[in-house]
Amino acid sequence: MESPPVRPPADPPTATALKLFVVLNRALAAVQAHALADIESQGLTEGEFAILEALYHKGPLLLGDLQRRILVSSGGTTFLVDRLEKRGLVERQLCPSDRRARYAVLTAEGTALIGHIFPAHAESIRRAMSGLGLADQRAAITLLKTLGTEAEALPIEAL
Amino acid sequence: MESPPVRPPADPPTATALKLFVVLNRALAAVQAHALADIESQGLTEGEFAILEALYHKGPLLLGDLQRRILVSSGGTTFLVDRLEKRGLVERQLCPSDRRARYAVLTAEGTALIGHIFPAHAESIRRAMSGLGLADQRAAITLLKTLGTEAEALPIEAL
DNA sequence: TCGCGTTATCTCACTACTGAAATAAATAGC
DNA sequence: GCTATTTATTTCAGTAGTGAGATAACGCGA
Incomplete structure (x- = not known):
């Protein structure tokens, strides 16, 4: 059963986009491996850490806002906040203006934990990114911000 | 239980790296949402698709080489190849020079499937990336390749 | 040839999450 | 003020993947 390799698309726009997709994946995976090391050493998952971090820097957030911010499903948000609440790191608070909504708020213990972990x-992350100089990092930020914004705006096309 | 937001790090190298991490995450998530749509519409997971694609463009591959290529754990590779094998899309073949190793090879049916899906x-992907012009995509590729390579080379530091 | 550290794959118990459906409250139009 | 639509969260069954350990084979040096 021979499977002669098939050449990838040669037309420049498609070939370039595919290559960009590959390096984007690999770059994030490589950087994330570093980030994950210190998150997991504290007994947290990425999602839990993302929530603590968001609340630490933004203050109380509605679950829906949290969800958009950390890129997790709605069920996942409830699940993660539940877990953090059971550990006493976060609490839910009612929203005065919308009885459907709930705020997630750091407890004193949660604030202490994330305040301790975040600097490391x-x-x-700084170290993981250090393969790029400051100017290159800024250039990458500009490009990726455009890329992300435009890709989000584009409707997902069904096949 | 007030949680006054804490300012993120202000020193430029750290602030820039963190921002880059955020936009990297968001850009990949946005592009992946597009890629996922056409993969899942074919009843495949991302991992399964990645394997079919790798075999399609590279020919038969040892499981270990596959694993490195698709960024999945060793157990995950076995699991994914098992599933594709059960569906008749891939087979394992013995490696003549190393009795521990196995090649994954596309079957005729697998070749037909990926050959049909891949162009779409x-x-x-081309469409998802179209927010960036060709020159910008090339610039992004250069930056991300450096970033990924350097981050992979850097030892993961335990806290 | 023997032993030993290494490498390739597999097994399997476990888990972090997804996604679809349910509930409930807010809002818009009529 | 009533109905229909939309929005915010929760529930829960299901799943794709992880990661640690097991097994087997390789290959190097003594």
């Missing part, structure tokens, strides 16, 4: 996390 | 997939 920031440092390990 | 390539097109939807």
Whole structure:
């Protein structure tokens, strides 16, 4: 059963886009491996850490806003907040203006934990990114911001 | 229980790295949403698709090589190849020079399937990336390749 | 040839999450 | 003010994947 390899698309726009997709995947995976190391060493998952971090830097957030921010499903948000609540790191609070909504708020314990972990996390991200100089990082930010914004705006096309 | 937001790090190298991490995550998520749409419409997972694609363009591959290529755990590779094998899309073949190793090879049916899906997939990636012009995509590729390579080379630091 | 560290794959118990449906409250139009 | 639509969260069954350990084979040096 021979499977002669098939050449990838040669037309420049498609070939370039595919290559960009590959390096995007690999770059994120490589950087994430560093980030994950210090998150998991604290007994947190990525999702849990993302929530603590968001609340730490933004203050109380409605679950829906949290969800958009951390890129997790709605069920996942409930699940993650449940777990953090059971550990006493976060609590839910009622929203005065909308009885359907709930705020997630850091407890004192949660604030202490993320306040302790975050600096080391920031440092390990800085280190993971250090293959690029500051100017290159800024250039990458500009490009990726455009890419992300435009791709989000584009409707997902069914086949 | 007030949680006054804490300012993120202000020193430029750390602040820039963190921002880059955020936009990297968001850009990939946005592009992947497009890619996922056409993969799942064929009843495949991302991992399954990645394997079919790798075999299609590279020919038979040892499981270990596959694993490195698709960024999945060793157990995951076995699991994914099992599933594709059960569906008759892939087979395992013995490696003549190493009795521990196995090749994964596309069957005729697998070749037909990926040959049918891939062009649409390539097109939807091209479309997802179209927020960036060709020159910008090339610039992004260069930056991300460096970033990924350097981050992979850097030892993961335990806290 | 023997032993030993390494490498390739597999097994399997476990888990973090997804996605679809349910509930409930807010809002818009009539 | 009533109905229909939309929005916010929760529930829960299901799943794709992980990761640690097991097994087997390789290959190097003594």
